[in-house]
Amino acid sequence: MNTKEESVKKIKEGFVGQKTILLSALTKKQAAKNELTSKFHLTEMGYYPLAHLHDREREEGSSQYILLYCTEGSGYVEMGTNRYELTPNTYFIIPKNRPHHYGSYQSQPWSIYWAHFVGEHADLIYERYADKNGPDIRPIPYDKKRIDEFNQIISILENSHHSRELEIANISLFHFIASLVYNKETNPAFYDMDAISSSIAFMKQNIHDFFSIEELARQQNLSVSHYSKLFKIKTGHSPVQYFNQLKVHKSCEYLYFSSRSIKEICAELGFEDPYYFSRLFKKCTGLSPSNYKAQYKK
Known part of the structure; x- marks a missing residue:
């Protein structure tokens, strides 16, 4: 460990x-x-x-x-x-x-x-x-x-x-x-959403990039409205919210396990605005990136 x-x-x-x-x-x-x-x-x-x-x-x-x-x-x-x-x-x-x-x-x-x-x-x-x-x-x-x-x-x-x-x-x-x-087998309607599982896997594999909701929907051959509805049903979040949460989670790993600076992590995860990243991080975790790093990297 x-x-x-x-x-x-x-x-x-x-x-x-x-x-x-x-x-x-x-x-x-x-x-x-x-x-x-x-x-x-x-x-x-x-x-x-x-x-x-x-x-x-x-x-x-x-x-x-x-x-x-x-x-x-x-x-x-x-x-x-x-x-x-x-x-x-x-x-x-x-x-x-x-x-x-x-x-x-x-x-x-x-x-x-x-x-x-x-x-x-x-x-x-x-x-x-x-x-x-x-x-x-x-x-x-x-x-x-x-x-x-x-x-x-x-x-x-x-x-x-x-x-x-x-x-x-x-x-x-x-x-x-x-x-x-x-x-x-017992709930086939839910598995119309296999495309959402595929989309989530795609997000995880491309965590360092950004994609518009149009790009994500097109990749699964779904309309934006249908894709967004299925995504919300399956995860409880919009595609953008979910992707941002994945990015914040990955940034937590970087803060905890690496010596990367907050600025470096921000850039690596595709955030052009460090202030936006900090606001998003605090919204998801309750702590600013610097406070999180100070609290868990003692």
Whole structure:
């Protein structure tokens, strides 16, 4: 880990408003023996809102699969040499028995719903998720009903760990995860927005350039109005706002990990006006670039 990161105390849990369900060894054993839940059952789950300084590393991996579903802010998952970026309305499933490290970005702490699960059907649902290309970040449209379903599972387990409640909770969690994995098939209208995923990938690959909304829409063979509407539905932001947020996020990395000056970073990310960049940076992070650099590069 970078020595500058080590200077900031990271935490595994203990966030204001968090919800956590940890099943006892006896309860997990009962779930593993129950005919309805033996092939898929959770071991723990929860919700971490605005999890500032969240950081978790398992050098030996976990014996369970781990779902991370981000609804706000941003963070990352590292496995081997691969790094995956989680942003709002995306999810990732960490495979079992794989060393990993994940955490929330300091500038934009994430809010995540998470769950650990095991069983033969857990293996199968993970295979459907990973497909032939391996694990990756998957976009998912925001749906309040889906959030309510997750919270309902937590509520059930907060009140009882009896066999019937465990059955309901595990069946519901399987349905929840399946709704993520099979969303493309069950919500085809959303995947008319594959062009937006492509556009976001293009933005990330060309983070040092600037593009007009007309150029971005034309690249995806969409009208400006339709492109803008789809982009707003999928991300909650206009294309320009989203691209600017990506640039600010990249500038945070430069400020934290490099010795570049603010002026150099500004130029590298394509900002001709340093004052505009400073205003944008403060709007997104709550700090000016110089204050951010002073606070996090101690």
